[in-house]
Amino acid sequence: MHRVRTSLPFFEQHGWAAEVVTVDTLYTDMVQDELLLQSVPPAIKIHKVKAFDKRRSSKLGLGSIALRSLWYYRQYVNKLLSQQQFDLIYFSTTQFPVCVLGAYWKKKFKIPYVIDMQDPWHSEYYRDKPKSQQPPKYWFSYRLNKYMEPAAIKNANGLIAVSGQYITDLQNRYPSIKNVPTATITFGMFPPDLDIAVEHQREFKQLLNPDDINIVYVGRGGTDMHKAIKPVFDALAQGLKTDPAFFSRLKFYFIGTSYAPVGLGKPSILPLAESLGLTNQVIEVTDRISYYHSLAVLMQADALFIPGSDDAKYTASKIYPYLLTRKPLLAVFNPQSPAIGILKDFCIDTVYNYDNITPQNINDFLLALDSKSNLPISLSAEAVKTHLAQTKTQLQCELFNVAIKNDRP
Incomplete structure (x- = not known):
């Protein structure tokens, strides 16, 4: 959703007029954020489709919004394409x-x-994982995805991905698409979002205690992040023994870690903290919060923490809003994660992989927060320009142009 949303203001300047087809929020059970519409140009035409009632469809195993809305998308867009001339359909979801x-x-x-x-x-990542670590209804979704992915990918006229490895995997799986135009395009930075969050920050529930030194992560959790989190928790546990006066003031927040409905999420980070005796220092909020509430919390934090997955292909799209806040940032990723290179492009020197991070690295970062008067961090101006949403939109449009050109007889 954010890819399209932050691209909509810039498509037209690159020769593309966009219309959006989306599911009406009446049929979703996700956290709603009406403020997102403030960033969408008013001239953009938005079409809304229905979806089957989740209370009924879930009894048949069809709980996801994609499956519940599929028939309605088909009917609505059939009518739309019969009445108007379009050059391309772009699936970004x-x-x-x-x-x-x-x-x-x-x-x-x-x-x-x-x-x-x-x-x-379609991914093999969870196949050898314990059932407790697999996503809900994994047995069903794995088989469904294995069938549906080739039907969509093999006929596509172009592929965009946030990680080049995603494209490589698809080309290896489906050799017939090796000549299809592709582009690796990460999400873009969208500075107007911070302005909207600041304007409305008083409307959001206060989650942080201003008397503490708050280090915040907002995003999904999971045991696949434990390898990145554990070195930090180990250093925190050791610090509580050697300098309890300072380290007891540190609070690590993990917010919105579960995709489950409100109140039904199971903590995935807190068990690790509990095993290391850090229950007073680590707060996990499984319920997801709205996007602009997330930005407001990031701006209220004293520092930010981004733990990566043990999956080498993982690229944390959330790094861009984190960077926009210019807060001190500690990041730990798989050594092969492309996110490391992106953060280094911005001149962030506190990004590590879990093979090279040391207790001293972590202590230096945490101790620097003692004054609670940290100046905004500096970002490479060249990197900011490269990663702005308008730049990423141009790259998308360049691929669109190639896709429709290659499709012509």
């Missing part, structure tokens, strides 16, 4: 089952389509 409609519309209306891979679709 992690609700991947919707993408199978691309092949259907391409055959029915002779219109090319591009898929944006913000995450892996």
